[in-house]
Amino acid sequence: MHLPVMPPVSPMLAKPVGRIPPGACYEPKWDGFRSVVFRDGNEVELGSRNERPLTRYFPELVEGARSELPVRCVVDGEIVVAVGGALDFDALQQRIHPAASRVEMLSERTPAAFIAFDLLALGDYDLTALPFRRRRALLVDVLAGAGWSFHVTPATTDIDTAQRWFGEFEGAGLDGLIAKPPNLTYQPDKRVMFKVKHTRTADCVVAGYRPHKSGDDAVGSLLLGLYTDDGALAFIGVIGAFPMATRRALFSELQPLVTTFDRHPWNWAEPATDRTPRHAAGSRWSAGKDLSFVPLRPERVVEVRYDHMAGGRFRHTAQFGRWRPDRDPRSCTFGQLETPPAYRLGDIVPGLDYGM
Template identity: 40%
Template sequence: MSLRPPVRVALAESVGALPRGAGLAYEPKFDGHRMVIFRDAGDVVLQARSGRIITAAFPDLVDAARQLPAGTVLDGEVVVWTGGRTDFAAVQGRAAATPVRARTLAVRLPASYAAFDLLAEDGRDLRPVRYERRRERLVAVLGALGPPLQPVPMTTDPQLAAVWYETLPEIGVEGLVIKRLDQPYKAGTRAWRKLRHTDTRDAMVVGFTGARSRPAALALVLPDDDTPVVSSPLAPPLRGQAGAALPEPVPGTGTAMAPGLGEVEYRRVPPRLMAEVAQGTTRHSLITVLRLRDAAEGDEEGLVPDKGADG
């Protein structure tokens, strides 16, 4: 097939108001992990945004993707639904699962895949093709399959998009992605736009720097990504709270990008603690931890990030 992993994914630039005008398409932005699905004549490969291969973590999606025609490559978001809402803690637990635990978690926390682009069909690279045509082919490819592989909703009506923006947060949708109908798929470029309700987001704590009793900063995984980043230094009250809440570290260290410092080393912990963070408009802007909370209730024993998640 023409496309093989890893591929660079298209990205979105944050905007402060809903873009309007002719030739625009609007999609809900789900709160999960970016994933590219490759289906070739042999089998299925799953790739995270970073390029890391995560096939073993999602055996349920692998089984579903085997129904795709050979030569198909999808771009989208993997989510886990709990209580009628997308659950980032749950999907991060799935992404961090060891291969031994992955099958059990696939039954208890089944994944869904919200596909928003078709990068290849029948082995043909569709990235140079306008979005409007790629969308038509995406719906045609997935229409006969149904969940857990399904296309995200899309509209060209800005009034309906505004209704989505106001109503869908109750199911965990964090905003909208806006694309031009005539646009090719621009890998590695912020050619799309995204409108989020707030500058705050939930992130999974996967490690810390400094002393465990009073950590200096936290290593975090943000929605739509799988590569840890380091927060700005914690405020003094949060250092004590984090020290009391952090799980016991697991063997080994990771490295992650810290704004202004570059790559730094951190101690790894199981993904059991969430942080509400304020983030700038780019991935490597300052990330400030506002508060901490427990991850969703559930049996997370054994969910330890694999070494590949260290970026």
């Protein structure tokens, strides 16, 4: 492979802001795996945000790149999977599997698509020093009618349209907006774009904690739950961004609530459900990370901030808001969560609703 921009490349990043900034080019924020695609003839490589190749996991995108992309190019974008007409991040995660036979099977059962939003190189030309508005125009031109696998993200310079997208597109699994200054050059690994995400709150039950990696008497993260309609406590995510002094204080405060698993709603003697964290087991998504935790009696309630739900869990780590000693844990149910109205992926990007 010999391109004017060679792998690996760390993608350009976005910094969070509280409102949509004026005077920018606005795009939907896709919920998938960030990837930079390199094509030089038949050679194709799918890079990732951490610069590790994703190529072997998405053979359908490798074939799609060979038939739909320019012969020599470098394209920045997002790998996504659609199921039932909406983005499905859980299905996307399952695509990262060590067995080649399963990779091949999933490439047919839950095929991925690539949402392109920047063009870093074309032919012999490095485009990273060009302003974004020119790179965007070239991207639209070279991917016009690309095919089934590769799509160009919608974009607008109208802030009212961007505000409407922000409200509507969440119903298809997207999670906000990206704003790019029109004269922005491509700057790998720099937070020079802007992202606007939804912010909501929920009152959750604290049902366990993971010890801090330092090995000290400190809390690493708190495990959160909500009650279902049938009275079961479902795991929905964690919070963990605490100062070290707070982590140590929490460790002391929570010791009176420590219990055993046979007295806990997440009883590991029973078969695990898809809403229950795995006890003392590794995860292929976390490269052997220990997912065990210390069970607590579910008696404390915390208000957290989150952006959106995916598969019955917080899509990203929630943020601590405040303790709610006034709240009955049993009143913390899924009913308090806001559910955005459904929206068709095919109305955002034509041809992307193949999962319907």
